[in-house]
Amino acid sequence: MKKEQVVNCQFSAWYPIFKKHTIKSLILPLPQNVIDYLLDDGTLVVSGSDQNTQPRHTDNSDSEDQEDVQWSDDETTTTVTAPEFPEFTSKVLEAINSLGGRVFPKLNWSAPRDANWIALNSSLQCCSLADIFLLFKSSDFITHDLTQPFLQCSDQDSPDPVIKYELVLRKWSELIPGGEFRCFVKENKLIAISQRDYTQYYPHILTQEEQVSQAIQDFFSQNVQYNFLDEDFVFDVYRDSQGKVWLIDLNPFGEVTDSLLFTWDELTSGGEVAQQQQEGPTFRFTTSEVTVQPSPCLSYRIPRDFVDLSAGEDAYKLIDFLKLRKNQQEDSEEEEEEGNAPP
Numbered sequence: 001m002k003k004e005q006v007v008n009c010q011f012s013a014w015y016p017i018f019k020k021h022t023i024k025s026l027i028l029p030l031p032q033n034v035i036d037y038l039l040d041d042g043t044l045v046v047s048g049s050d051q052n053t054q055p056r057h058t059d060n061s062d063s064e065d066q067e068d069v070q071w072s073d074d075e076t077t078t079t080v081t082a083p084e085f086p087e088f089t090s091k092v093l094e095a096i097n098s099l100g101g102r103v104f105p106k107l108n109w110s111a112p113r114d115a116n117w118i119a120l121n122s123s124l125q126c127c128s129l130a131d132i133f134l135l136f137k138s139s140d141f142i143t144h145d146l147t148q149p150f151l152q153c154s155d156q157d158s159p160d161p162v163i164k165y166e167l168v169l170r171k172w173s174e175l176i177p178g179g180e181f182r183c184f185v186k187e188n189k190l191i192a193i194s195q196r197d198y199t200q201y202y203p204h205i206l207t208q209e210e211q212v213s214q215a216i217q218d219f220f221s222q223n224v225q226y227n228f229l230d231e232d233f234v235f236d237v238y239r240d241s242q243g244k245v246w247l248i249d250l251n252p253f254g255e256v257t258d259s260l261l262f263t264w265d266e267l268t269s270g271g272e273v274a275q276q277q278q279e280g281p282t283f284r285f286t287t288s289e290v291t292v293q294p295s296p297c298l299s300y301r302i303p304r305d306f307v308d309l310s311a312g313e314d315a316y317k318l319i320d321f322l323k324l325r326k327n328q329q330e331d332s333e334e335e336e337e338e339g340n341a342p343p
């Protein structure tokens with residue numbers, strides 16, 4: 001995989017070519033100060049005009065019985081001020097509204113798929129810039145786009161192409177995972193199709209194997225073949241309940257792209273799938289419950305217990321946690337008294 005192939009798979013490179021066949025989207029240039037904010041580990045505080053992050057002195061005058069809470073402003077109190085990007089914020093809001101109020105956000109290549117656990121709705125659906133920032137700042141996939149997009153390219157000696165970073169907002173669409181497929185194209189030939197959500201078994205794919213494969217092949221030959229900037233690439237599609245096929249994304253043909261139910265050895269030169277002589281592509285999907293696997297994004301999550309604790313969702317876990325802390329404190333106090341505390 002060459003750096004140029006990665007460049008060609010940026011959203012703004014393929015979207016104009018395939019606009020008619022994909023979900024309506026808008027592309028906004030990402031200002032440098034927003035990129036800096038996304039890469040800054042320190043500030044997770046999300047800017048928003050309705051949030052007041054300044055310490056406040058309460059005024060007793062409007063409520064007699066209210067307790068007089070004084071926010072201390074001595075040296076121990078640090079105030080984190082969220083950065084504000086008024087111009088960018090209003091552009092993003094305008095774009096979100098014109099896409100129906102709910103969007104799926106991406107950068108040049110990646111969506112923050114590894115961070116959906118942090119969102120209140122556990123989804124990538126966003127209605128504001130604050131929603132988008134929360135996901136982007138929590139995502140390793142977004143950091144990868146920003147810091148090392150050419151990491152796995154074979155032409156490491158050539159200079160990195162200059163990238164103009166962009167925020168991609170796509171109209172939110174309820175996609176049923178069983179309708180998603182990833183298609184591998186080598187030398188402009190569709191060689192392989194894999195079920196995208198391969199961790200699950202979808203009986204309808206088994207019963208409609210022929211129709212699904214044929215619909216994707218027709219979509220490829222009519223709309224995709226010879227139209228892209230490269231002859232090797234990977235494209236993702238969605239087959240809706242009416243059997244219509246939509247383009248979802250384009251990805252480089254190489255290790256950065258998850259090969260799902262294939263291996264890259266099979267797909268690249270000399271590999272058995274790449275060399276096959278038969279007419280149609282090899283179609284792989286999960287054929288029974290037996291092979292169901294855990295979700296690949298699980299390793300990016302924090303433990304469920306931690307989430308419950310921090311959200312206060314499970315009162316019993318919180319009580320257990322507090323008891324545990326109390327016991328630990330008592331133990332260490334005893335140790336200190338006995339003079340054998342750890343250094």
Ligand SMILES: Nc1ncnc2c1ncn2[C@@H]1O[C@H](COP(=O)(O)OP(=O)(O)OP(=O)(O)O)[C@@H](O)[C@H]1O
Pocket residue numbers: 023103104106109110111112113170171172173174175177180196236248249251258
């Ligand atoms: N407009 C949308 N609305 C709702 N969900 C979407 C939308 N676009 C994509 N998705 C869902 O998000 C998933 C990931 O989207 P997409 O392929 O664009 O991300 P990606 O970061 O390029 O993923 P990959 O790393 O696998 O290439 C899709 O499989 C689909 O389920």
Ligand SMILES: [Mg+2]
Pocket residue numbers: 109110249250251
């Ligand atoms: Mg992709």
